[in-house]
Amino acid sequence: MEVFFRPRGVAVIGASREPGKVGYMVLRNLKESFSGPVYPVNPRAREILGLPAYPSVLDVPDPVDLAVVAVPARIVPRVVEEAGRRGVRGVVVLSAGFREVGGEGVLLERRLVEIVRRYGMRLVGPNCIGVYSPSTGVNATFFDPDRQGFPGPGPVAFVSQSGALGAAVLDWAEAREVGVSRFVSLGNKADVDEADMLAFLRRDPETWSIAMYVEGVEDGARFRAALEETTVVKPVVVLKAGRSEAGARAAASHTGSLAGSYRVYQAVFRQTGVIPAGSPDEMYGLALALALQPPMRGRRVGIVTVGGGSGVMASDWLSELGLEVPRLSPETQARLRRVLLPIASPRNPIDVTGGASDQHIVEATRILVESGEVDAVMLIPYFNLAGVTSELPGKIAELLRGLEREGHQVPVVAAVTGGRKAWRTALELEKKAGVPIYVSEAAAAKALWALHRYGKWLIKKGVLEDYLARLRGRREASRGGRGAG
Amino acid sequence: MEVFFRPRGVAVIGASREPGKVGYMVLRNLKESFSGPVYPVNPRAREILGLPAYPSVLDVPDPVDLAVVAVPARIVPRVVEEAGRRGVRGVVVLSAGFREVGGEGVLLERRLVEIVRRYGMRLVGPNCIGVYSPSTGVNATFFDPDRQGFPGPGPVAFVSQSGALGAAVLDWAEAREVGVSRFVSLGNKADVDEADMLAFLRRDPETWSIAMYVEGVEDGARFRAALEETTVVKPVVVLKAGRSEAGARAAASHTGSLAGSYRVYQAVFRQTGVIPAGSPDEMYGLALALALQPPMRGRRVGIVTVGGGSGVMASDWLSELGLEVPRLSPETQARLRRVLLPIASPRNPIDVTGGASDQHIVEATRILVESGEVDAVMLIPYFNLAGVTSELPGKIAELLRGLEREGHQVPVVAAVTGGRKAWRTALELEKKAGVPIYVSEAAAAKALWALHRYGKWLIKKGVLEDYLARLRGRREASRGGRGAG
Numbered sequence: 001m002e003v004f005f006r007p008r009g010v011a012v013i014g015a016s017r018e019p020g021k022v023g024y025m026v027l028r029n030l031k032e033s034f035s036g037p038v039y040p041v042n043p044r045a046r047e048i049l050g051l052p053a054y055p056s057v058l059d060v061p062d063p064v065d066l067a068v069v070a071v072p073a074r075i076v077p078r079v080v081e082e083a084g085r086r087g088v089r090g091v092v093v094l095s096a097g098f099r100e101v102g103g104e105g106v107l108l109e110r111r112l113v114e115i116v117r118r119y120g121m122r123l124v125g126p127n128c129i130g131v132y133s134p135s136t137g138v139n140a141t142f143f144d145p146d147r148q149g150f151p152g153p154g155p156v157a158f159v160s161q162s163g164a165l166g167a168a169v170l171d172w173a174e175a176r177e178v179g180v181s182r183f184v185s186l187g188n189k190a191d192v193d194e195a196d197m198l199a200f201l202r203r204d205p206e207t208w209s210i211a212m213y214v215e216g217v218e219d220g221a222r223f224r225a226a227l228e229e230t231t232v233v234k235p236v237v238v239l240k241a242g243r244s245e246a247g248a249r250a251a252a253s254h255t256g257s258l259a260g261s262y263r264v265y266q267a268v269f270r271q272t273g274v275i276p277a278g279s280p281d282e283m284y285g286l287a288l289a290l291a292l293q294p295p296m297r298g299r300r301v302g303i304v305t306v307g308g309g310s311g312v313m314a315s316d317w318l319s320e321l322g323l324e325v326p327r328l329s330p331e332t333q334a335r336l337r338r339v340l341l342p343i344a345s346p347r348n349p350i351d352v353t354g355g356a357s358d359q360h361i362v363e364a365t366r367i368l369v370e371s372g373e374v375d376a377v378m379l380i381p382y383f384n385l386a387g388v389t390s391e392l393p394g395k396i397a398e399l400l401r402g403l404e405r406e407g408h409q410v411p412v413v414a415a416v417t418g419g420r421k422a423w424r425t426a427l428e429l430e431k432k433a434g435v436p437i438y439v440s441e442a443a444a445a446k447a448l449w450a451l452h453r454y455g456k457w458l459i460k461k462g463v464l465e466d467y468l469a470r471l472r473g474r475r476e477a478s479r480g481g482r483g484a485g
Numbered sequence: 486m487e488v489f490f491r492p493r494g495v496a497v498i499g500a501s502r503e504p505g506k507v508g509y510m511v512l513r514n515l516k517e518s519f520s521g522p523v524y525p526v527n528p529r530a531r532e533i534l535g536l537p538a539y540p541s542v543l544d545v546p547d548p549v550d551l552a553v554v555a556v557p558a559r560i561v562p563r564v565v566e567e568a569g570r571r572g573v574r575g576v577v578v579l580s581a582g583f584r585e586v587g588g589e590g591v592l593l594e595r596r597l598v599e600i601v602r603r604y605g606m607r608l609v610g611p612n613c614i615g616v617y618s619p620s621t622g623v624n625a626t627f628f629d630p631d632r633q634g635f636p637g638p639g640p641v642a643f644v645s646q647s648g649a650l651g652a653a654v655l656d657w658a659e660a661r662e663v664g665v666s667r668f669v670s671l672g673n674k675a676d677v678d679e680a681d682m683l684a685f686l687r688r689d690p691e692t693w694s695i696a697m698y699v700e701g702v703e704d705g706a707r708f709r710a711a712l713e714e715t716t717v718v719k720p721v722v723v724l725k726a727g728r729s730e731a732g733a734r735a736a737a738s739h740t741g742s743l744a745g746s747y748r749v750y751q752a753v754f755r756q757t758g759v760i761p762a763g764s765p766d767e768m769y770g771l772a773l774a775l776a777l778q779p780p781m782r783g784r785r786v787g788i789v790t791v792g793g794g795s796g797v798m799a800s801d802w803l804s805e806l807g808l809e810v811p812r813l814s815p816e817t818q819a820r821l822r823r824v825l826l827p828i829a830s831p832r833n834p835i836d837v838t839g840g841a842s843d844q845h846i847v848e849a850t851r852i853l854v855e856s857g858e859v860d861a862v863m864l865i866p867y868f869n870l871a872g873v874t875s876e877l878p879g880k881i882a883e884l885l886r887g888l889e890r891e892g893h894q895v896p897v898v899a900a901v902t903g904g905r906k907a908w909r910t911a912l913e914l915e916k917k918a919g920v921p922i923y924v925s926e927a928a929a930a931k932a933l934w935a936l937h938r939y940g941k942w943l944i945k946k947g948v949l950e951d952y953l954a955r956l957r958g959r960r961e962a963s964r965g966g967r968g969a970g
Contacts, residue, residue, distance in 0.1 A: 101828065129839075148869040149904045162794025164839050164867050168902035171869050175904030215797055241797040244804030253830050254793030279798065279927040280902055308739030309647025312700060312726040313764065319729030343581065349735050354614075354649050382649050384633040384656050417653035417765055419634045419660030442764040 001122060001192070001200040003090035005133040005182055007066035008036055010140070011057045011088065013079045014071035014095075015040030015048050022094055023070040025142040026130065027051075030068070033139035039064060041079075057082050065089045068130065068140045073097030076126065077111045084119025091116065092140055093126035099188050100127050113190050122196075128187025129163035132170065134179065135206055141185075143167055154179025155208035155291035156284075159197045161186050161215050162241075162254070169211075169280055177427055178288060181206040193217065195226035202230040208474070209291035210236045211283050215251040216260055224268050231273035232461050235290035235454050238274050239283040240265050273457035275450045282446060285438055289447035292434045293411035294471055295455030295464070299323045301448055302374035303349035304364045306356055306382040310417060310441055311349030314378055317445035323452060325349065332371040339363040348374075357387040362395050369403050369410045375455075376448050379414040380441065381429075383422040390425045397433035404475060409468050411451050413437075415444035486607060486677070486685040488575035490618040490667055492551035493521055495625070496542050496573070498564045499556035499580075500525030500533050507579055508555040510627035511615065512536075515553070518624035524549060526564075542567050550574045553615065553625045558582030561611065562596045569604025576601065577625055578611035584673050585612050598675050607681075613672025614648035617655065619664065620691055626670075628652055639664020640693035640776035641769070644682045646671050646700050647726075647739070654696075654765055662912055663773060666691040678702065680711035687715040693959070694720045694776035696768050700727050700736040701745055709753050716758035717946050720775035720939050723759050724768040725750050758942035760935045767931060773921045774932035778896035779956050780940030780949070784808045786933055787859035788834035789849045791841055791867040795902060795926055796834030799863055802930035808937060810834065817856040824848040833859075842872040847880050854888050854895045860940075861933050864899040865926065866914075868907040875910045882918035889960060894953050896936050898922075900929035 010030055016023035023042075030038045031049055040048040043055040054060050057067060057079065067083040069076055073095050080091055098109040109126065116123045124131060130141035135153035143150075151173035158173075158180055160166035166185045173180050181204065184197060194217055201207045210230065217223040230236055242251035243262035269276050275290070277283035301323050305311040315325045328336070328348050336346035340360055345351040350368070352360045361381060368377050379396070381388050400412065414437045416426040426437045438444040458464035495515055501508035508527075515523045516534055523536060524545045530538040539545050542552060542564065552568040554561055558580050565576055583594040594611065601608045609616060615626035620638035628635075636658035643658075645651035648670045658665050666689065669682060679702055686692045695715065702708040715721055727736035728747040754761050760775070762768035786808050790796040800810045813821070813833050821831035825845055830836040835853070837845045846866060853862050864881070866873050885897065899922045901911040911922045923929040943949035 096828065143869065147906060149906060160794070162792060162797075164792025164870065165794035165798075165902065167869055168792070168795075168867060168907070171904035171907055172902075173904070175908075213794060215794065239798075241794060241801060243801045246804045246810040247797050247801035249832075250793070250797040250800045250810070250834050253832055254797055254836060279802075279925040281925045282927075307647060307649025307653070308735070309645070309650035309698060309700065309726060310653075312647075312732050312735040312739055313650075313724075315735045316726060316728045316732035317764075319731045325731040325735070343586065345738050347734075347738055351739060382653060384628065384652055385649065417650065417657075419656035419658070421632060421634060422653070422656055423660075440764040440766045442767075 001196060003065050003122070004092065004124060004131050004184070005138060006136045007090065007138065008063035009039065009065060010034060010036070011039045011041050011060050011064050011067045011083070013041040013057055013067055013069045013083070015042045015053060017045060017048050022142040025144060026068055026070055026094065026140060029139040029141060029145070034137045037063065057086050057088065060086065067091050069093045070095060070142070073105065073108055077108065077115055080112060081115050084115060084121055088121060090122050092124045092128070092130055094128060094130055094142060096127040098126045098190070109188060109190050116191055123191035124184060125187040126190060128185040129167060130185055132183040135181065149174025152179040153206070154181060156180050156211055156287045157182045157201045157204070157207040158211045159184050159186060159194060160213040161189070162213055163187065165213055165280060169284055172284055177431055195219070195222045198226040198230045198236070202233050208234060209287045210234060211287035212236065212238045213280070213283065214238055214240050215242050215254065224272060227268070227272040227274055231457065232463050236274050237277050237283050237287045237290065237450070238269060239277040239280060273454070273461070275453055282443070285436070285443055285447055286450040288436045289413055289450055290454060292436050293413065293451060294409040294468055295458060296375040296411060296448065296452040297455055298375040299452055300326050300374045301376050301378055302368040303378045303380065304361055304368065305349050305351055305380035306354060306385055306388060307380065308351045310380040310415065311351055314380065314415065314441040314445060315349060317442045318448065321445055321449040323445070323448060326373065328371065328373055332367060332373055335367050336364060339367070354385050355387060358389055358392040358395050361388065361392060362399050365396070365412070366399055366403070369408050374410070376410060376451060377412045378444050378448060379412060379435065381414060381416065382418065383416065383425040384418050390428065393425065393428035393432045396429060396435060400433055409471070413444050413447045415441045417441070486681060488550050488607070489577065489609060489616050489669070490623060491621045492575065492623065493548035494524065494550060495519060495521070496524045496526050496545050496549050496552045496568070498526040498542055498552055498554045498568070500527045500538060502530055502533050507627040510629060511553055511555055511579065511625060514624040514626060514630070519622045522548065542571050542573065545571065552576050554578045554580060555627070556580060558590065558593055562593065562600055565597060566600050569600060569606055573606060575607050577609045577613070577615055579613060579615055579627060581612040583611045583675070594673065594675050601676055608676035609669060610672040611675060613670040614652060615670055617668040620666065634659030637664040638691070639666060641665050641696060641772045642667045642686045642689070642692040643696045644669050644671060644679060645698040646674070647698055648672065650698055650765060654769055657769055662916055680704070680707045683711040683715045683721070687718050692719065694722065694772045696772035697721065697723045698765070698768065699723055699725050700739065709757060712753070712757040712759055716942065717948050721759050722762050722768050722772045722775065722935070723754060724762040724765060758939070758946070760938055767928070770921070770923055770928055770932055771935040774898055774936055775939060777919045777921050778898065778936060779894040779953055780943060781860040781896060781933065781937040782940055783860040784937055785811050785859045786861050786863055787853040788863045788865065789846055789853065790834050790836055790865035791839060791846070791870055791873060792865065793836045795865040795900065796836055799865065799900065799926040799930060800834060802927045803933065806930055806934040808930070808933060811858065813856065813858055817852060817858055820852050821849060824852070839870050840872060843874055843877040843880050846873065846877060847884050850881070850897070851884055851888065854893050859895070861895060861936060862897045863929050863933060864897060864920065866899060866901065867903065868901065868910040869903050875913070878910065878913035878917045881914060881920060885918055894956070898929050898932045900926045902926070
C-alpha cells in the first residue's frame, strides 16, 4: 500500500500532449509535485511536457513502482499486465467504463483484478480520481490546480468512494489551510477498499484522524474488523450516504453499491467507536477537531463568549447533544470576576461582553482550564468587534502551549459567527493555536460531541491514557507547527 | 417606526471626538452613510468630524426626527426628554446599564419608557448596537467598517435581540453579497419589540423575508398575533435561543429574558406558519431562499448533480426532511438522455457526471422544470471540475428568466461543495440568477424544506396564488437585478 503514497518512480500510462485531457493533467500534476522520476508512456509521442516518453511501461527505466493509468477501459487490462511484468507494485486506474456501466464493463473489471492479483500488485480504482499525498509530493489526480484546491500537508486522511466529493473536500481543506495527510478516491474498489486503507492509515505516522465517505461496502465483516483495530489508535469519522430509500436508490445508480440498511451501519459505528457524520462539511469539521485536539475526559464544557446570544445558542446545542454547561464554583467565579470587565458574566457561559479585549478571552480560558471544572472549552471570539484583535490567535497559541506544559490536556474549539473578515483572522487561530474553527455554535458543539464520544470510547477500551501520551509526544515533536499537527 | 429607517435628519447625542468611542464611531458611520443632515450633540465640542456640534439636541436646527444616544445610562433620561421636547420622533439608545444590570438600571429604564411614551416617541434599545438600512443610508451602529461587514441593500430583513449576533450576521450577509433591507438590534426592548418590527416590515416594500433571533418575548399573545398577520404576506424565519435548560439559564443572564418553554414556541411557530431555524447560518440561509425563490407547491424535488455522491447525500437529506425525490417518467428520462452524455444517469438524481459541461446542467434543469414532474430543483454544480465554468451562473440566470416568462415558478437552489474557488463562482449564481447557494447538500435540502413548508402554509391560508403573483410582479420590476430581489 505504501507505494501509492511514497513511490520511487511513477509511470503515467496514457500520458497525453493535449491540455485538458486526463492523461495530460495527471502527468502535469505529477511533474509539478513529485521529486522522483515521472515517465510518460505513450506509443505515439517521444516527449511530453519536456519529459522523454516511452512506447510501453516495459521500456521505462528504473526506478518505477507506481503506474497511473488513463487509457480507454478496454486497453487497461493489457497495460496493467505490462506494468505487472515490469515489476510495478501499485496501479491507479483513473479510467471509467468498468463495473459501473454493467455488461462488458463487469467482465473487464474482473480481468483487471485477475491480472493485478497474479502479479501481486495493488490497485486503486478503476473509475476514480486518483491519489494525493502532499508531504511526499504525490498528486496523481487529473484536476486543474487553477480550479481545484490542493491542500498542503496536514493531519487528516480522507478516503472517498465518490471522486467528485473527494475533490470538493480537498478544495475545502485548502481553504482551511490545515491540510491533509493522504487522500484516496476509491472508485469501484476492485481491489483496495476501505479496510485496506484503514490498515494502512492506522500505521501512517502522518495521519492523526481518518475521514471516510462511504456509500456501501461489500464485505461488512472485514470493514468492521478494520474499524475495530483502527479506532483504538486513531479516530475515524464516517459519512455514510444512502441512508434513506431515495438515497440508496441513487447510490445504486451512482457506484452500483448496495447501500444496505443504515441501521446496520449505525450499530456497527456504535460498536466500533466510529464517529458518524451527516454531511461532508461536518465530516471534515469533526475529523479536524479529532486531529488537532485531545478527546474529552468527561462531558463538561466551559464557554467563553464575546456575545451573550452565542452563549445561549451554544448552551442549547451542547445540551441537545448530551453535553453539560455546568455552573462554575464560587471560587472560579471569583477568580474570573477579578480579571474580567465589571459587566461581564462569570457564570458559564462566561460572557466577557462586546467590550472585551484579547486578554479577557485569554484569561477566562486560562481560569477555566486551570479550574479543572470543565473537560473542554468553546471559544466564541467575534473578530468583528473592536477589542478582539488579530493578535488573539497568537496569544491563545501561547496560552495553550503553557497549559500543555503544565500537564493540562483540555480540548479547545472555536465558533466564529461572521463573514469574510472574521473568518480570515479565525483561520490563524486554527493555524497558530491548533484550535479548530466552526462557522456556527452548532458546528462547534458537534465537534465537542465528537471529542466527547471518542474520549468515552477510548476510556471504554482502556486506552485513553496511551492515546493522550502519544498526543503529547506528537505535540512535542511538532512544537511551533502545532496547527499542522 | 418609519423614522428609524428613513429619517429626515439625525442627531447623535453623546457624539465624541475620540476614535474608538461609541459616540465617535456611530457619528462617523452616519456621516459616511447618510445623505441628510447629521448633527453631533456634545456640550464640550464645537465641531466633530468636520460637522458643527451642538451643546444640546434642543439647539439642533431642522430637520431632525431621529436621535441616536450614546451617553452614560444615568444621563439618558435627561437627553431623551430634551429630544422629545425638540420634536424628535425616534430614539435609538445604544447605552448599556439599564434593566440588564438590575437594581438602579431597572428604574432608569422605567423612567426612560415613561418619557418616550409622554412625547409619543418610539425607542429602539437601550443596550443595543443600533439600526442599519443600506438603501436609505442609515448606519446607526458603532462598528468599525474596517472590521465589520456592512452588506448592501437586499431583500432580507433581520431583527436581533442579541447585538453581537446581529453584527455577525451582517458580516455574513456582506460576504454573501446579497444584502439586507433593514437590520435592527432590539436590545432590552423597552419599547420597540419583535411585534412592532413585524408590523413595520410586513408593509415594507424592500423586505421580502424576515429573519429573527429571539431569546424570549414578554407579551406572547402580541407576538403571536403579529406573526399570524405577517406570514400570510411574507415569510418569517425565527431562531429561538434558550431552548434547553442550560440555554435558558444563559439567556436569563444575557438579556434577562425568560426564555419560556421551547415547546410553547414550537407550537406557536407551527400554528402561525413560522419557519424555525436552528442556528444563525441556517436562519440566514432559509431567509435567503424564501426571499429569492418562490415557495414549493408540492414536495417533489429534482436533483441535477455533477457528482454522484452528492446526489446520494441530497436524496438522504431530502427524504429525512419529508421531501420526495421521485423517479422521472420514461418520456422525461428519454428527453434527458438525448441531451446528456452517454454515461450520465437520467433518473432522479440526474447525474450529469464529472465530464459534463455548463450546457448539460442548463438543459437538465430546463427539462426538469418543463416536465412538471418536480416542485423544485436542487443544483449541485461542482465548480472545481473542468467542464463547469464561470459562465454557468449567467446561463442559469438566462434559463430561469426564460422559464419564468413561460409561466414556470419552480424554485431552484444550489449546493456548492468545495472551497474558496468554487464558492467565488457560486456567489455569482446567487447574484446573477437569484439562486441561493449552500455549503452542503444538507443545508440546500433544508432550504427546500423551508420553501415547501412555507408553500404548504400559503396553500392552507388560501393565499399561495396571490403570493406568487406578487413575486412575479417584483421580478418584473427588478429585471436585471434579480439577485438583489
